[in-house]
């Protein structure tokens with residue numbers, strides 16, 4: 001945003017000063033060779049491919065145009081852009097999405113999903129992260145001596161205090177955002193984008209157990225969130241996603257990676273801070289005791305601690321732990337610093353320029369590339385895509401209410417100690433509020 005804005009003002013300054021002296025601009029034009037730019041088949045275009053022919057600007061974050069193309073609640077995967085369906089089909093047909101991992105189901109709200117006919121979901125071929133199976137390419141640990149600072153479920157009104165604290169203390173961080181919470185809290189989103197050294201990442205559109213969803217529903221939950229972040233950051237494509245409740249498996253991971261180029265991030269310690277303030281929830285002192293134990297323990301592997309920007313209590317628990325991290329010699333890092341790759345797939349961070357993307361997305365949708373996947377209108381398929389999303393918006397109601405929010409929440413099934421964790425009464429209670437999207441009220 002800063003980059004292109006300053007280029008624009010530079011360009012207009014040049015134009016303005018050139019305007020009164022038409023004579024000199026004519027001589028400049030004459031001095032240029034007939035073809036002063038490289039042709040499209042020149043190798044440089046492979047390195048710095050134009051993102052699209054059309055979308056040079058995006059709707060203002062928070063405006064009706066900005067939210068118009070997005071669903072306000074659980075997305076209907078029949079209505080997703082054709083480009084997403086094409087990319088999913090191509091990945092399935094090339095054998096990149098395993099067909100031998102069944103869709104899971106829950107026997108009761110808030111319980112760990114089960115797989116019919118599968119005795120060992122903690123093993124291949126399912127390798128469910130709910131059952132602590134780690135797949136290649138996922139991030140669970142940080143480098144020795146570092147602590148990954150990440151927050152789930154924002155942006156929310158409670159994020160403001162957290163962002164001030166992160167800014168004042170110069171702390172890198174990663175924020176796994178819920179799509180409908182971005183729609184409902186555009187100011188907090190903008191603050192995160194403009195003022196933090198932060199990775200803006202994906203926590204799905206409506207916070208479901210992802211392994212319980214069909215392939216197409218997985219695509220919808222990820223795609224809309226990526227597209228909204230893309231349209232709100234001048235075309236930056238998020239690189240990381242965290243599955244709600246830590247619930248992913250080989251199938252869901254493959255869809256995230258092959259269709260959207262996403263890396264899955266879990267955690268190795270859990271504060272359970274989502275439940276703070278609830279009747280049977282954890283407490284500030286319990287979280288402080290956990291941090292004391294982790295931060296005075298071994299420095300290998302490094303920590304990735306599950307935290308939330310859900311409530312003043314969860315934010316306060318982080319702020320209280322921060323001096324303990326420092327005094328015990330831990331280095332706070334963001335997920336991008338852990339992975340060693342950039343914050344975005346097509347930009348090093350929120351201020352560095354957007355460049356061509358390589359990897360799965362570069363060739364997605366028969367070479368049309370990421371622009372059509374994330375919805376920037378540049379081709380006939382993207383035009384079809386916006387028609388489709390507009391239809392889905394009118395189906396689900398009008399433009400997003402400015403107070404839309406999802407409570408997010410109980411990412412609680414993956415503490416490091418112990419095996420598969422049975423759902424606690426706590427998570428059941430939480431799920432009661434999660435059962436439906438909460439529009440018009442902030443539950444946390």
Ligand SMILES: *[C@@H]1O[C@H](CO)[C@@H](O)[C@H](O)[C@H]1NC(C)=O
Nearest residue numbers: 058059069231375376377386
């Ligand atoms: C994203 O922004 C572009 C450019 O304004 C627009 O064409 C596209 O429809 C937007 N995407 C969605 C899903 O609204």
Ligand SMILES: *[C@@H]1O[C@H](CO)[C@@H](O)[C@H](O)[C@H]1NC(C)=O
Nearest residue numbers: 143144145298299300301302
């Ligand atoms: C991290 O620490 C462990 C245990 O001390 C050590 O074996 C390992 O080599 C360290 N890793 C790196 C990259 O230094």
Ligand SMILES: *[C@@H]1O[C@H](CO)[C@@H](O)[C@H](O)[C@H]1NC(C)=O
Nearest residue numbers: 196197348349350351352353
């Ligand atoms: C963003 O990335 C650029 C490299 O493209 C780097 O020079 C700059 O320091 C980074 N900014 C921050 C805030 O990390």
